[in-house]
Every structure is written in C-alpha cells, then in structure tokens.
Amino acid sequence: MTDALSPAAGFAPLRTERFTLRALRAEDAPALHRLVNDWEVAKMLARVPFPYPRGLAEEWIASTAVQMEEGSAWHLAITGHEGDREVLVGCVGITREPNGTRAELGYWVGRRFWGHGAASEAAGRMLRWALANLPIERVVASALADNTRSNAVLRRIGFRETGTGMQDFVSRGGAMPVRLFEAGREDMDAPAALPAAAAPEAAATGKRILLVAACALIDADGRVLLARRPEGKPLAGLWEFPGGKMHAEETPEAALIRELHEELGIDVTEACLAPFAFASHGYEAFHLLMPLYLCRRWRGTVTGREGQALAWVRPEKLASYPMPPADVPLVALLRDFL
Numbered sequence: 001m002t003d004a005l006s007p008a009a010g011f012a013p014l015r016t017e018r019f020t021l022r023a024l025r026a027e028d029a030p031a032l033h034r035l036v037n038d039w040e041v042a043k044m045l046a047r048v049p050f051p052y053p054r055g056l057a058e059e060w061i062a063s064t065a066v067q068m069e070e071g072s073a074w075h076l077a078i079t080g081h082e083g084d085r086e087v088l089v090g091c092v093g094i095t096r097e098p099n100g101t102r103a104e105l106g107y108w109v110g111r112r113f114w115g116h117g118a119a120s121e122a123a124g125r126m127l128r129w130a131l132a133n134l135p136i137e138r139v140v141a142s143a144l145a146d147n148t149r150s151n152a153v154l155r156r157i158g159f160r161e162t163g164t165g166m167q168d169f170v171s172r173g174g175a176m177p178v179r180l181f182e183a184g185r186e187d188m189d190a191p192a193a194l195p196a197a198a199a200p201e202a203a204a205t206g207k208r209i210l211l212v213a214a215c216a217l218i219d220a221d222g223r224v225l226l227a228r229r230p231e232g233k234p235l236a237g238l239w240e241f242p243g244g245k246m247h248a249e250e251t252p253e254a255a256l257i258r259e260l261h262e263e264l265g266i267d268v269t270e271a272c273l274a275p276f277a278f279a280s281h282g283y284e285a286f287h288l289l290m291p292l293y294l295c296r297r298w299r300g301t302v303t304g305r306e307g308q309a310l311a312w313v314r315p316e317k318l319a320s321y322p323m324p325p326a327d328v329p330l331v332a333l334l335r336d337f338l
C-alpha cells in the first residue's frame with residue numbers, strides 16, 4: 001500500500017486548490033465545537049447530536065486517530081487560510097464497511113464558509129483519493145432529501161443517485177427521508193481527449209481505437225510487477241501492467257522503452273521485450289488495443305516515479321488485484337504461462 005496509508009508515516013495531507021485536508025488534532029477541538037454546535041449544521045448530519053457537548057469534540061478527535069491507525073476510517077479537517085492564520089472550515093471523512101468493498105463519504109462545512117464550493121472541493125478530493133488508494137470498489141453517501149445543497153454537491157463530484165430511504169438523525173431524534181448516492185471508478189472523469197497514435201476508428205462501433213503498449217516485468221523469482229493507477233487518472237486505484245499510450249509514429253517497443261523509463265526509472269532494450277499477447281477491449285469512450293510484452297532484463301532499480309504504488313505479485317495471486325476489464329484475459333494467459 002502507499003505511504004499515505006501507513007500509520008507510521010502519518011497521514012500525508014491532501015491538498016486542493018484552496019484547502020488542505022489533514023488529520024484532526026486535539027487543538028482543533030474548540031474551533032470544531034464552535035462550527036458544529038450550530039443547529040443549521042447539526043440538523044443536516046445523521047450522527048451529530050445537538051446541542052453538541054464540548055467534551056465530545058476532544059473524544060471524537062481522539063477516536064479519529066485510532067480509526068486511521070486501524071485503517072477503518074479517515075476523518076480529516078478541512079483547513080484554509082485567512083491571512084497567515086490556518087482556519088478550520090469543516091470536516092470530511094470516509095469510513096470503510098467492515099469486511100466489505102464499499103466505503104461511506106460524509107462531510108460538513110461551518111456556516112460562515114457556506115456558498116463558496118468548499119464542500120465540493122474537499123469531498124471531491126476525498127472521494128478520488130479513496131477510490132485511488134483504498135481497497136474498495138464503491139463509495140456511498142446520503143443526504144437529507146430536502147438538503148438541495150448537499151444533493152447538488154454529491155452530483156457535482158461524480159455521485160449517481162441510486163434511490164431514497166429513511167435514516168436515523170440523532171439531532172432530529174428520529175428517522176428522516178434521505179437520498180442515497182453511489183460512485184465507482186467508472187463515474188469519475190472520463191479519459192481526457194485521447195491523442196493516440198494515428199487513432200483510426202473501428203467502423204462497426206464508431207469508437208476510436210486507442211493503442212497502448214504494456215509490459216509484464218518478471219523478476220528472478222517469477223513475480224510480475226503491477227502498478228496502481230494513481231489518483232487523477234481514469235480507473236484510478238486499479239492495478240495494471242506498466243506502459244502507456246503510443247505516441248504518433250511510435251512503435252510499441254519505443255513507447256514501452258519511453259514509458260518504463262518515465263514511470264519506473266528503468267532502461268530496457270528492444271531485444272529484451274518479448275511479444276506475449278494482446279488485449280482488445282471496448283471501453284465506453286474508446287476501443288483499447290494493447291499489446292502485452294514480457295521483460296525479464298532491465299537496467300536500474302524499479303521505482304514508482306509518479307508516486308504510484310507498485311507490487312511484485314506471484315502469478316497465482318494476480319487475480320486478487322483488481323485490474324481494468326481489458327486485462328482479465330491477459331492475467332489468465334500469464335498465469336498459465338509462468
């Protein structure tokens with residue numbers, strides 16, 4: 001896993017255009033209490049009591065550190081700046097379902113910071129971070145049915161409404177109607193324009209053909225290198241074979257030599273790239289044609305130069321790493337071959 005998840009390394013703050021999302025600290029308690037002990041804020045939140053006891057702020061902050069240590073939830077302070085002073089704007093959090101592949105997103109913003117897109121900016125970043133870095137498939141969220149602002153935030157950052165329900169609200173002393181939302185990797189931004197090599201169109205589907213070269217690096221113990229697609233790329237969080245789009249006029253081998261150097265800091269020669277198989281897969285926005293090469297010799301030390309997590313995986317373990325759908329047949333072939 002990435003450093004961001006290692007408790008020993010501490011949680012590396014997430015930055016957005018205007019805010020920093022960082023672990024909560026004991027000294028945030030007074031500001032947190034001031035912001036959340038406000039009926040207009042508390043009445044929108046399912047698990048927050050009103051009035052909010054002063055001591056609960058410290059208690060809750062302490063519990064967030066424990067949850068982060070055990071990898072069950074990440075509740076972060078949304079902080080901004082007023083002049084030189086750091087100010088608490090609100091909180092955003094993601095909680096994993098025990099033993100599940102889903103997590104729940106929640107957030108609130110102090111009333112004096114409303115109307116400036118703070119919730120969208122912070123919750124959008126948290127959602128993308130979670131899908132890229134946690135072993136989850138989907139993120140769910142809910143908002144009071146009549147909380148139009150929060151419903152709009154969830155839609156804006158990529159959630160789809162999946163239905164309605166009733167949920168207990170501590171501050172209201174009972175169940176309230178809510179809208180339910182869900183987001184997966186496929187709901188995140190579609191791939192940007194695809195400046196692929198001489199991208200022809202597949203006549204039958206009208207989809208552009210995207211040419212991508214990929215490589216299974218195999219180490220002396222027969223393990224295969226997988227790289228995790230980092231936050232910000234389509235399908236972030238899925239594991240893949242290193243490689244990338246072929247530029248115009250580039251051979252697949254030349255594309256791989258370039259990509260392996262850029263992404264992993266290693267040098268390979270064309271002679272060490274053995275053609276193995278290919279993937280041909282229809283994604284919604286394009287049709288992927290991806291030759292997969294095998295490579296057992298390279299110069300240099302494999303390093304994730306773009307901040308991506310890397311894993312050397314035994315062939316029989318490959319299936320336990322979620323990969324893009326195009327890779328599934330390749331993984332089966334590779335397992336049989338190695």
Ligand SMILES: Nc1nc2c([nH]c(=O)n2[C@@H]2O[C@H](COP(=O)(O)OP(=O)(O)OP(=O)(O)O)[C@@H](O)[C@H]2O)c(=O)[nH]1
Pocket residue numbers: 191212213214233234235239240241242243244245288324325326327
């Ligand atoms: N490298 C690689 N790409 C894959 C694999 N499987 C798969 O579906 N793809 C798809 O192929 C495309 C590769 O694009 P990319 O975004 O990685 O290409 P790139 O490194 O040139 O990225 P960039 O244009 O953001 O710099 C993506 O749509 C990706 O989802 C795989 O195993 N390895």
